[in-house]
Amino acid sequence: MWDWAAGWLGPAEWQAVRLSLRVSFWATLASLPLGILVAYALARWEFPGKQVLNGLVHLPLILPPVVTGYLLLITFGRRGTVGQFLEQWFGIVLSFRWTGAAVAAGIMAFPLMVRAIRLAIEAVDPRLEAAAATLGASRPWVFATVTLPLILPGIIAGSILAFAKAIGEFGATITFVSNIPGQTQTIPSAIYAFLQVPGGQDAATRLVIVAIVIAMAALLLSEFVSRRVARVVAGT
Amino acid sequence: MTLTLQVRHRFDGFTLDVDVEAPAGVTVLFGPSGSGKTTLVNAVAGLLRPDAGRIAAGDWVLLDTAARRWLPPHRRRLGYIFQEGRLFPHMTVRQNLLYGRWFAPRDARTENLGRVVEMLGVGHLLDRRPGALSGGEKQRVAIGRALLAGPRLILADEPLAALDEARKAEILPYFERLRDEVSVPILYVSHSSAEVARLATTVIALQAGRVAAAGPPAQVLGDAAAMGVRDVAALLVARVVAHHDDGLTELAGPGGTLWLPRIAAAPGTAVRVRIAAGDVMLARDVPQGLSALNRLSGTIEAVAPGPGPDALVTLRIGPEDAGERLTARLTRRSVTELGLEPGQACCAVVKTVALAHGAAEAASG
Numbered sequence: 001m002w003d004w005a006a007g008w009l010g011p012a013e014w015q016a017v018r019l020s021l022r023v024s025f026w027a028t029l030a031s032l033p034l035g036i037l038v039a040y041a042l043a044r045w046e047f048p049g050k051q052v053l054n055g056l057v058h059l060p061l062i063l064p065p066v067v068t069g070y071l072l073l074i075t076f077g078r079r080g081t082v083g084q085f086l087e088q089w090f091g092i093v094l095s096f097r098w099t100g101a102a103v104a105a106g107i108m109a110f111p112l113m114v115r116a117i118r119l120a121i122e123a124v125d126p127r128l129e130a131a132a133a134t135l136g137a138s139r140p141w142v143f144a145t146v147t148l149p150l151i152l153p154g155i156i157a158g159s160i161l162a163f164a165k166a167i168g169e170f171g172a173t174i175t176f177v178s179n180i181p182g183q184t185q186t187i188p189s190a191i192y193a194f195l196q197v198p199g200g201q202d203a204a205t206r207l208v209i210v211a212i213v214i215a216m217a218a219l220l221l222s223e224f225v226s227r228r229v230a231r232v233v234a235g236t
Numbered sequence: 237m238t239l240t241l242q243v244r245h246r247f248d249g250f251t252l253d254v255d256v257e258a259p260a261g262v263t264v265l266f267g268p269s270g271s272g273k274t275t276l277v278n279a280v281a282g283l284l285r286p287d288a289g290r291i292a293a294g295d296w297v298l299l300d301t302a303a304r305r306w307l308p309p310h311r312r313r314l315g316y317i318f319q320e321g322r323l324f325p326h327m328t329v330r331q332n333l334l335y336g337r338w339f340a341p342r343d344a345r346t347e348n349l350g351r352v353v354e355m356l357g358v359g360h361l362l363d364r365r366p367g368a369l370s371g372g373e374k375q376r377v378a379i380g381r382a383l384l385a386g387p388r389l390i391l392a393d394e395p396l397a398a399l400d401e402a403r404k405a406e407i408l409p410y411f412e413r414l415r416d417e418v419s420v421p422i423l424y425v426s427h428s429s430a431e432v433a434r435l436a437t438t439v440i441a442l443q444a445g446r447v448a449a450a451g452p453p454a455q456v457l458g459d460a461a462a463m464g465v466r467d468v469a470a471l472l473v474a475r476v477v478a479h480h481d482d483g484l485t486e487l488a489g490p491g492g493t494l495w496l497p498r499i500a501a502a503p504g505t506a507v508r509v510r511i512a513a514g515d516v517m518l519a520r521d522v523p524q525g526l527s528a529l530n531r532l533s534g535t536i537e538a539v540a541p542g543p544g545p546d547a548l549v550t551l552r553i554g555p556e557d558a559g560e561r562l563t564a565r566l567t568r569r570s571v572t573e574l575g576l577e578p579g580q581a582c583c584a585v586v587k588t589v590a591l592a593h594g595a596a597e598a599a600s601g
Contacts, residue, residue, distance in 0.1 A: 127318070127320075127322055128322055128324060128325075130283050130309070130322075131316065131318060131322040131324075132324070132335070133282075133283075133308075133309040133310045134281050134282075134283070134309050134310070134312070134314050134315075134316040134391075135310075135314075135315075135316075135335055135336030135339060135381065135382075135385050136310050136311075136313070136336055136338075136339030136340060136385060137310055137335075137339055138308075138310045139310075141310075141339070142310075145324075145335075146324060149326045150325075150326060232326060233325060233326045
């Protein structure tokens with residue numbers, strides 16, 4: 001099917017599809033630990049600045065994506081403070097690289113991920129965690145053996161949602177890492193590019209179909225997996 | 237092993253101020269809702285950090301604010317049995333049972349799964365998940381989970397309250413077996429005087445955050461001030477005389493013969509029975525033509541009119557030196573009409589007698 005898809009799509013289109021999948025996969029995976037931590041903090045902890053953190057997390061959802069992309073460019077770009085630091089000390093360059101596209105996609109998808117996981121954490125009965133503590137489990141163990149398994153459906157749903165969002169990310173990506181074929185040209189940027197040239201409609205249409213298929217598959221998969229997991233977690 | 241409970245804690249306009257010690261066995265915290273029972277147990281469990289106090293089971297000190305010692309819950313080595321079971325829904329019964337054991341130090345893993353499973357009769361449930369269990373089954377698994385953690389102290393917060401009468405009757409014997417077969421002290425919260433009579437080695441009656449009375453159940457159960465007028469009861473020691481063909485067991489009690497639906501104890505065994513004050517009627521003369529079989533004769537010791545329409549009349553029954561007491565809850569009107577006064581001879585007609593302990597010897601701790 002892979003070969004068939006590669007044959008049906010032109011090489012440039014296929015490149016965009018593969019890049020999109022890679023960018024979204026890493027964007028989701030890399031933001032997951034931070035997403036769980038932030039969701040846990042927002043659901044369970046009381047600390048000064050909690051509302052500020054909540055606002056920051058949700059900011060990419062309401063800001064124009066171009067603004068987010070520009071902010072990324074001036075912080076993580078080669079002249080940006082964080083960008084310079086990363087390049088000097090770790091040799092990591094984000095701007096105009098696929099890794100930069102992953103950062104942009106990850107940040108844009110972060111609010112959706114955190115929201116889903118936070119709802120799952122709020123649904124966990126703290127009395128179960130207290131019971132685990134009285135049976136000898138320290139806090140990290142309580143989290144690993146009780147909290148984490150119980151919020152797994154939320155984590156899966158949040159991850160798939162974030163993945164789908166990352167696939168569709170356009171504004172912040174194109175602003176931050178531009179639209180370089182093979183480097184930063186994801187499906188949405190490719191569709192945009194094809195529509196700018198005469199005769200590009202066919203290629204754009206094929207990519208639109210691919211985008212729809214990926215989005216639908218992600219939704220169905222998320223529904224299926226979280227139902228299975230929820231059944232196990234519900235204890236029946 | 238002495239259980240030391242010294243706790244002072246103030247929150248939301250409620251003050252818990254307890255300073256009491258209990259010997260080994262089952263210590264029952266008794267009191268109405270809002271009296272501070274659960275707060276005290278949570279302080280023992282470390283789920284609540286009291287303002288000041290000292291909590292220890294023997295030399296195992298869980299809290300000592302004077303010495304700045306506070307063990308977090310997971311290091312207290314407890315087996316906490318909750319009212320609602322609190323089994324982990326994502327684990328099988330076997331995984332639930334073994335959860336605490338996994339965290340217990342190696343030398344504390346004295347109970348083995350097979351023995352606990354057999355004692356609680358949960359062998360056929362091991363591969364199921366808690367969602368598929370009945371209320372009684374869940375509670376048995378919860379008891380097993382607490383036991384297998386190798387606890388130095390077992391806590392039970394109204395473990396029967398969420399169950400119906402039939403399930404209560406199913407679970408209560410398991411707590412009796414814990415008391416008789418497991419040498420771990422048990423702190424048991426209850427608001428049922430029947431549970432107190434069956435389980436307690438020591439009763440601590442709490443009222444509005446303070447200890448109203450503490451001591452052996454025979455003493456505390458008859459204390460109207462501590463138990464409240466509705467829950468006063470007598471615990472009497474009686475000897476099994478014979479089992480009869482009509483399904484009744486004849487007991488020789490202080491002041492007369494008692495009849496119970498057949499019990500398991502062999503003739504000659506001393507058992508402890510509980511008689512609730514509300515189940516006792518008094519007659520000035522030996523009544524004729526009455527269906528009730530249980531009649532005890534005694535002498536009125538005290539008449540105490542209650543705050544409402546009730547009055548409590550305490551009788552001394554049996555031999556003078558045995559000091560057995562029976563309390564009857566009457567209306568003040570009947571007290572006046574019969575002219576009941578201390579010193580009068582009286583006949584107590586008992587509607588219901590309940591077995592409190594399998595054997596009185598086991599309870600006299």
